[in-house]
Amino acid sequence: MEQSKGSLQQEALKRKERLKALRSKQLQNRDPEDGEPENKRSLEEIEEVKHRELKLRNYTPEDEELRERQVPKAKPASVEEKVRDQLEAANPEPVIEEVDLANLAPRKPDWDLKRDVAKKLEKLEKRTQRAIAEPIRDRLKGSEDDLAAAVGAVREDDGDSD
Template identity: 75%
Template sequence: MEESVGRLQAEALRRKDRLKALRGKQLQNKTDGEPENKKVLEDEEEIKHRELKLRNYVPQDEVLQQRQMPQAKPASVEEKVKDQLEAAKLAPVIEEVDLANLAPRKPDWDLKRDVAKKLEKLEKRTQRAIAELIRERLQGQADSLAAAVESAKQEEDDSD
């Protein structure tokens, strides 16, 4: 028992060492493995993010005045308010009450809906089977009718 515990601990230590080695390789790949153009793109992005945008401050320096943002114009609120007022108007109250809408659905309505397609297939198969049975009966009657006619002919021939 003690031997198996020692063996398990040794395996756990080996596993930890392998994981550390893999993490080290991944970190090296992330830092060393990046292409040069990707590093250049990141530098350009950092420069773009450092760019000043002056919205509320009016600078006195000519260089900074070029970075000043134009004054924002407030959006028209009148149209939005009109739309909201129209939406808030009450819809006309329904005079007649439809009892079908008030009555609760039967507990198995969803089962019927889900099974409807399968029932359509079965209905088609049933109709085909009924038609086939009718054909077989008609053929059987035709055969028996033909046999009856032949037997009647033989009786006439025998009686002559």
């Protein structure tokens, strides 16, 4: 047990030496103006700031020193002026433009599908018109010959009766 006491004392001595070394470093880091260590000054400044921050708004102290820290009662600002300013800011100058009602109307659920297929449908419509027009032309060409023969026959018949 005595050995453990001796080791504890040795550890305590080592700690004391480390603390002395730290203190000497702090003394070297003194502020040349005041001759006080920086950390000691900062603690005092922090305490002063805490005292400065104390403001009594809702409490009326009896002590004269504390009454100096009391904040005067705040007077409510005119609500009417604030509301008027907000209303003026909220009413922008009206911009009159023509409104396209088609853009305002709700779209059908499949409008995007129709839009995507529209180009393809145009091509198909042109091809369909060509496909329908060709047989009609062929018939007209064939019927023109028949029609011309029929017209010629009618003229011949008309010429005979005169």
